[in-house]
Amino acid sequence: MPQIVLAHDRFTDGEAKTAEALIRYASDPVVAVVDRSASIDTAEPVVGAAGREIPVVRDADEALSLDADRLAIGVAPVGGRVPDDWRPDLRAALEEGLDIVSGLHDFLAEDEELAKLARGHGAELHDLRRPPPDQPIYSSQVLDLDATIVLTVGTDCSSGKMTTSVELVRALRDRGVDTAFAATGQTGLMLGADAGVVVDAVAADFVAGWGEKIVLDAHEATGADVIVTEGQGALSHPAYGAVTLGLLHGTSPHACVLCHDETREEKTTTFHEGRRFPVLDPVREWRRLQAVADPVRRPSLAGLSVMNGPLAIPDDHPFADVPQVDVLADGAHRLAAQVEAID
């Protein structure tokens, strides 16, 4: 299902994570990026070789000659609302019968104008952040699953968990390992995950239940031997640690990959009056994760995924025997080898 990616005003400044990931990883090809303020002809300057054949155009009209079936929203505007100056593009896409996939907090299907246009042109509006009606409670059934479960965890938000998950899935498949991907955020879902949910939007009591369910669903859909699940947040993040813990308990991983940005000193999110919370040393973050993972299943550490690294690891460091990779530069094959070796 060829798709157009909408990324107004932010494609070239590194703030369109979803757009970049769709170009790099989506099983559905990206045929154009829409950004009215970008002054580049193709996506190559942003994402490298993967973007060489993908034109960057000023509005959806320009992209519609390219025979897409879908428009994906590839940036997250502040507040999660639909900016008014996106409406001409969304209207144009719907009038051509394209579906729209959105991870915005505001639901497109509840926007009268867009919903009416979609109905009139046989197009579908997919609001990925809409909480599903199920309210699964963690049952521990996942502990009986005959598959190896891997969860990415991080020392902060935006430390590479989604990218590492996708690269790990690729690397395992390259090695011939039957692997499924369970997504927990909008980008992962847009990439064509085998199962998933935008877990930060579900009712708080069911985070662990959802973590378990998407692992079980991904296995049921594929029968894969390895289930890679995308993590969220960081256990030590004061605003978002709850979701991290729920996924750690719910997915009950055999192994984790710890994601870390070596240049990041403070937790993301803007706090009151500029208060700062430090990004923990990866060893401390990992010990804390292990301490609370039990009583479900205590995971091993399959590797470190470090952005802007490497992390300095002397011979006597607790992680001296743990593979460290930069997945964007080198892929995740060394992580995949570790995962494959898990009994």
Next chain:
Amino acid sequence: MPQIVLAHDRFTDGEAKTAEALIRYASDPVVAVVDRSASIDTAEPVVGAAGREIPVVRDADEALSLDADRLAIGVAPVGGRVPDDWRPDLRAALEEGLDIVSGLHDFLAEDEELAKLARGHGAELHDLRRPPPDQPIYSSQVLDLDATIVLTVGTDCSSGKMTTSVELVRALRDRGVDTAFAATGQTGLMLGADAGVVVDAVAADFVAGWGEKIVLDAHEATGADVIVTEGQGALSHPAYGAVTLGLLHGTSPHACVLCHDETREEKTTTFHEGRRFPVLDPVREWRRLQAVADPVRRPSLAGLSVMNGPLAIPDDHPFADVPQVDVLADGAHRLAAQVEAID
């Protein structure tokens, strides 16, 4: 606002926690309990002296002569739906213009018949479990609050956190300490909290934000020197630990009271094929809570609230100097003294 409490079929078997708490603690007097299968004349056999003057009747009609303004639903039916055989009572109450307060998962305001009756008779339907529209992100503003914050935590669900919170508020007020109560569950909200939210129903990413908000709101509403917040779940509960961690971070307590049922060996909730998760020793649970509370604020332990105890504490026990109380038997004055002593 005098209230009738509906507790069909479960008032006498100890399964109507909300009803019992309303009788014991609500600032709004309970004028009758409705339970068609109870064969007692007053609530005294269930709740002791506090129930001596409260008749137990078979249906709402019998209670309506007692001049209530409100009917509160005091039991949680399996699945959270409105049982059909409750409808005559709900109808009778609405036809008399009584408001209904409900913590059910199913929202009464979305029930056509009940919503229409309420409109027709000027009655209000309060669905406490409906997620509020706000989505507050933890900001750390709570760390600047000029008040002592206390959070109850537990080794399991249903280990006395709500009761301990309410008893602690009472005891502090008895001692002349200006104290506010922030509730996190339906019962606490029905009791007339100074602020609160049914936190297990909010979107997962905002649990910590809500924890912070209800503490700030309770302080803003009262200016109290101490804010007691009701906890939920248990950090080590595989299904519900996420909400516990979000509240620990979000409320950023100076001190916690750890609640424990000395006879409970396994975590509540029915797991797959009877799998069991042990209730941790309180010392282990507390160490785990302390390990993940930082980087926000590392709380002290103000005391142990033990049901069906006491917990055996020899002189060399890590909790040897920590007060241990049975709040239902003795109240929370020894806990209150500890809280009052916090700088």
